[in-house]
Amino acid sequence: MGKQRIVDRAVSALQTLVNLTPAQVTLGTNFSRLGYLPIGVYKGSPAFVDLDKLANQPLVQAEMLHILGLLDGREEDYDLQTLTIANGTAAGAAVRGQLTVPSGELWFLNAVEMVLPADAGGTPTMNWQCSLWTDRVGESVYGQPFHANALEISPGGGTQWDEFTYPGNFWAATNKPQLLRLPAGTVITFTATNTIAAATADMQCIGRLYGFIGKPLVA
Numbered sequence: 001m002g003k004q005r006i007v008d009r010a011v012s013a014l015q016t017l018v019n020l021t022p023a024q025v026t027l028g029t030n031f032s033r034l035g036y037l038p039i040g041v042y043k044g045s046p047a048f049v050d051l052d053k054l055a056n057q058p059l060v061q062a063e064m065l066h067i068l069g070l071l072d073g074r075e076e077d078y079d080l081q082t083l084t085i086a087n088g089t090a091a092g093a094a095v096r097g098q099l100t101v102p103s104g105e106l107w108f109l110n111a112v113e114m115v116l117p118a119d120a121g122g123t124p125t126m127n128w129q130c131s132l133w134t135d136r137v138g139e140s141v142y143g144q145p146f147h148a149n150a151l152e153i154s155p156g157g158g159t160q161w162d163e164f165t166y167p168g169n170f171w172a173a174t175n176k177p178q179l180l181r182l183p184a185g186t187v188i189t190f191t192a193t194n195t196i197a198a199a200t201a202d203m204q205c206i207g208r209l210y211g212f213i214g215k216p217l218v219a
Helices: 022-027 051-056 059-063
Strands: 039-042 045-048 069-072 080-085 094-100 106-116 123-130 158-163 180-182 187-195 203-214
Touching: 022 045, 080 094, 080 187, 094 203, 106 123, 106 187, 123 203, 187 203
Parallel strands: none
Antiparallel strands: 039 045, 069 203, 080 203, 094 187, 106 158, 106 180, 106 203, 123 187
């Protein structure tokens, strides 16, 4: 009987695709036992299939199909932040408060509400920032402010709605047509500032988040 030669059919593990091309991993002898590697055609040339874009990112749409809780500004330090400009606060002084998406949660916002009180000696202004957005102008560590200039509703006060829903962008150019997705650890910072003169009474500025808790499917 002829001598039988044992052929190694084990599948090799490939740790990285850095500096490798589709041609190398499909034709090269060093990669002949890789098993199956998804490869497609991009603009007429072979290319690796990006599984993140193919499978992972589309799950963002599925995340918002699971409403696991409500966000409507009812719970202080969770989806509600009350900032008090105290009596005697000097002009130019700011009060800041933050809301952080808890570990293991995923938030989708359809609106951020800011309620400013009437003038009391000084004039209150308010703005909010998101830690996901890089502030390229002011270089704030809290992220890019939503409004280029802090909101002022003087002298009687009032309510400002910043919306992330269609057709919100038709009502105000600063509104956005998509829900704002906030993964765990994202920080929303509200800042209330006293202007013009020293406050002669307490002024309460309120920030509320509206939306829902989704199901995290994308890391």
